[in-house]
Amino acid sequence: MKHLLTLEWMKVRRYRTFWVLFTLFMISMFGISFMWWYFNHQLSQGDMGAKMVSSMIFGSFNFPGVFNTITQISSWLLYFPGFVIIFHTTNEFTFKTHRQNIIDGLERADFIKAKLGFAFILAILCTLIVFLSSLFFGIISGGGSITLEGLSYIGYFFVQSCIYILFALLLALLLRRAALAVGIYFIYGILFDFLLALWISKGTDSTLGFYLMPLQVSDQLIPNVITEKTVSLMGSYKTNIALIISVAWIAFYCWFPVRKFSNEDL
Amino acid sequence: MVLEINNLSKNYGSIQALKNVSFSVPTGTVFGILGPNGSGKTTMLGIIMDVLRATSGSIQLFGHTPTATDRKKIGTLLETPNFYHYMSAYDNLAISAAIKGIKDPDIDGVLQKVNLHQRKHSKFQTYSLGMKQRLAIAACLLGDPEVMVFDEPTNGLDPVGIAEIRDLIKRLAKEGKSIIMASHLLDEVEKVCTHVAILKKGVLIAEGHVDEILVNDDIVEISAANLSELQAALENMNGYTKIGAADNGKISIYFPPGTANLGQLNEHCFRRGVVLNHLQAKKKSLESKFIELTNE
Numbered sequence: 001m002k003h004l005l006t007l008e009w010m011k012v013r014r015y016r017t018f019w020v021l022f023t024l025f026m027i028s029m030f031g032i033s034f035m036w037w038y039f040n041h042q043l044s045q046g047d048m049g050a051k052m053v054s055s056m057i058f059g060s061f062n063f064p065g066v067f068n069t070i071t072q073i074s075s076w077l078l079y080f081p082g083f084v085i086i087f088h089t090t091n092e093f094t095f096k097t098h099r100q101n102i103i104d105g106l107e108r109a110d111f112i113k114a115k116l117g118f119a120f121i122l123a124i125l126c127t128l129i130v131f132l133s134s135l136f137f138g139i140i141s142g143g144g145s146i147t148l149e150g151l152s153y154i155g156y157f158f159v160q161s162c163i164y165i166l167f168a169l170l171l172a173l174l175l176r177r178a179a180l181a182v183g184i185y186f187i188y189g190i191l192f193d194f195l196l197a198l199w200i201s202k203g204t205d206s207t208l209g210f211y212l213m214p215l216q217v218s219d220q221l222i223p224n225v226i227t228e229k230t231v232s233l234m235g236s237y238k239t240n241i242a243l244i245i246s247v248a249w250i251a252f253y254c255w256f257p258v259r260k261f262s263n264e265d266l
Numbered sequence: 267m268v269l270e271i272n273n274l275s276k277n278y279g280s281i282q283a284l285k286n287v288s289f290s291v292p293t294g295t296v297f298g299i300l301g302p303n304g305s306g307k308t309t310m311l312g313i314i315m316d317v318l319r320a321t322s323g324s325i326q327l328f329g330h331t332p333t334a335t336d337r338k339k340i341g342t343l344l345e346t347p348n349f350y351h352y353m354s355a356y357d358n359l360a361i362s363a364a365i366k367g368i369k370d371p372d373i374d375g376v377l378q379k380v381n382l383h384q385r386k387h388s389k390f391q392t393y394s395l396g397m398k399q400r401l402a403i404a405a406c407l408l409g410d411p412e413v414m415v416f417d418e419p420t421n422g423l424d425p426v427g428i429a430e431i432r433d434l435i436k437r438l439a440k441e442g443k444s445i446i447m448a449s450h451l452l453d454e455v456e457k458v459c460t461h462v463a464i465l466k467k468g469v470l471i472a473e474g475h476v477d478e479i480l481v482n483d484d485i486v487e488i489s490a491a492n493l494s495e496l497q498a499a500l501e502n503m504n505g506y507t508k509i510g511a512a513d514n515g516k517i518s519i520y521f522p523p524g525t526a527n528l529g530q531l532n533e534h535c536f537r538r539g540v541v542l543n544h545l546q547a548k549k550k551s552l553e554s555k556f557i558e559l560t561n562e
Contacts, residue, residue: 003364010361014353091350100348103315104365104405105338266317 004114005121007106012118017087025080026129033133036073037061037141061141064150070134071157072222074126078161079189081122082168086181089115089172099266108262112173116254119169123161130157156221156239159246163218164189166253173257189215214249217242267329268293268413268444269314274323276309276468283309284468286323291446291461296439298459298476299448306468307448308345311417315342338366341406341414347398351391355382355401358390359408368409376407379434395422403431414438416447420454432458456480483507484526489516489544490535499538503531516544 012018040061060069092098101111131154138146168185175181193215200209210216220242269291276284284306291297299307312318314325315337327336349358356373363371377383380400385393393401399422406414419435420428435458439445449455455462456476463473472479490496493512500509500517505525510518519531528545535542 007361007364010357010364011350014357015350016352095350096346096348097350099317099344100362101365102317103337103342103344104362105334105367106365107334108316110334263319265312265319 001113001117004110005117007101008114008118012088015088015091018084021080021084021087025077025084026125028077028080029074029126029129030133032073032077033070033137036069037137061137063138063145064147066138066141067134067150067153068223070137071130071153071160072224074130074133075157075160075219075222078126078164079186081126081161081165082185082189083182085115085119085122085165085169086172086185087178088118089169090176090178090181093176094178102266108266109258112258112261115169115173116166116257119165120162123158123165126161126165127154127158130154153222156243159243159250160218160221162250163214163246163253166250167214170253170257173261211242211245214246217249218246221246267291268327269446270326271310271314272324272326274310274313274325275321276306276313276318277321282468284313284320287465287468287470288323289463289470289473291444293444294442295461296435296445296447296459298455298462299446299465300450300452300455300462301448301465302450304467305450305465307450307465308417309468310465311342311344311415311446311448315340315344315415317344338409339411339413341408341411342416343399343402343406343419344415344417347402349390349398349401349405352389354387354389355393355404356386358401359405362405363408366409371408373408376404377401379407380404381430396424396427399423400427400431403434411443413444414446416445418449419447420449420451452480482523484521484523485548486519486521486526486528486531487516487544487546487548488519488531488535488542490540490542492540493517496535496540496542499535499540503534518548 060066092101098111102108134154167189168181171181171185172178175184193213197209197213197216200212201207202209210220221239267290271290272288274284274287275282287306287310299310301307309318313320314327314332316332316334325332328339330336349355350361353361355377359371359373359376363373374383374386377386380403382397382400382404385397390398390401399419403416403419406416416435420431423431432454435445435447439458439460447455447459459476461474462476462479464471464479488496493515496517497509497512500506500519505521507520507522510520519526526547528547532542532545
């Protein structure tokens with residue numbers, strides 16, 4: 001795997017689009033947390049009503065609640081590492097370097113494993129920045145203590161990142177065109193995954209759809225800081241089941257591309 | 267044998283791109299795969315290099331079923347130069363070398379061989395078509411492989427570039443490298459290759475030593491005032507392979523390569539009372555030979 005990741009590093013280190021998008025994304029991850037914290041801070045300085053609105057909408061910035069708050073709002077930006085991996089992967093098809101890599105002696109499966117490794121590294125980096133942001137805002141808010149339950153949100157965020165990024169990778173490998181993959185990824189992510197989940201749930205008169213659809217099930221791992229305090233739309237979720245199904249989706253996203261790429265004409 | 271192909275077939279839906287093709291490439295030869303566009307040359311090389319899956323049949327590289335390790339030992343240019351557009355020539359070759367597992371690759375050396383050293387830090391996207399082709403050939407030379415596969419290696423090159431690449435291939439052949447080269451240019455195959463396989467619509471129609479397959483008959487064109495008397499006089503002549511029909515008052519006589527003797531032919535006709543008013547030795551063009559080989 002080290003050799004494969006070295007190859008991926010050689011491919012991206014001179015790819016300016018990657019670095020621009022990646023840097024903007026990393027700044028945005030911290031920026032959105034800062035914005036959330038700032039509005040919360042301003043409201044919490046106000047009268048009693050403002051303080052109530054602040055706690056209902058913005059969630060807690062004290063430990064351990066800050067881990068829930070930061071991971072939840074940061075998850076809104078998880079489309080961007082998806083875009084990064086789509087551009088990185090569809091480049092291979094645009095330049096036909098996926099063929100050249102195989103011709104030069106790379107195993108077909110290794111080509112995909114390299115992309116999967118790259119996707120997991122992106123997920124780890126996203127998780128790391130979220131963890132550091134949580135620590136930062138927890139410390140400056142100055143309250144509570146770091147608990148295992150609080151840290152579990154960091155783990156859930158990693159799972160959620162993996163699903164978003166690997167789903168984008170799957171689309172890139174299937175569609176092979178950047179614009180098409182980005183368009184379908186974004187529209188499916190913000191709308192159709194939810195609609196399909198709702199349709200299945202309505203049809204079965206249960207919350208089944210929200211356990212089955214990949215982005216929905218990973219979204220449910222981290223409670224929404226707004227709806228949790230106001231109204232629960234979907235009923236109570238069994239996090240362990242959601243976690244198992246999320247991991248199953250990750251396993252599928254790793255297995256299917258390797259199988260497909262190993263058997264088809266390139 | 268470097269390569270053995272056994273009953274190889276490839277279908278794209280209802281279209282059969284290769285039909286039970288079998289041949290072998292001996293070690294140390296320059297083996298040309300010749301055929302018009304769409305004859306299945308690139309498909310065959312794609313299957314050999316594992317970017318396409320065969321519908322049926324088998325391939326052996328170096329005496330066994332091909333593996334990724336075998337591909338690392340082959341320098342291959344398939345169809346078009348495929349490189350990362352945003353990277354320099356040097357960085358692109360570094361990736362190829364890393365995939366092939368070459369330690370301390372002589373990137374500068376191979377770029378010098380194809381006259382690209384001056385532009386080694388320029389991005390690939392700034393290269394002309396000819397420069398891209400030369401970079402692809404440089405990539406093939408990385409690690410000094412014993413076997414090379416070139417698919418239309420002179421595509422996009424100017425006449426000087428074509429001559430340089432042909433010289434390079436001949437030089438590599440002299441060093442004992444085995445070279446498999448696909449081309450639709452008969453002239454190129456004749457000048458560079460020692461062996462040839464000719465494909466037409468996915469079918470192997472001829473295979474063997476270039477001198478045997480691309481043999482060119484001597485053609486002599488003659489004419490006389492009375493064509494029927496001339497044709498009668500030719501009937502009891504020996505040594506020719508065929509006599510063509512009269513065309514524009516002239517008859518073409520085909521002789522095995524290097525055997526046409528204009529003096530004897532003239533004397534033969536004169537002795538039979540026919541005075542020739544036209545006698546000309548003609549060399550059959552390679553293009554017409556190619557068309558003859560690949561025509562229906």
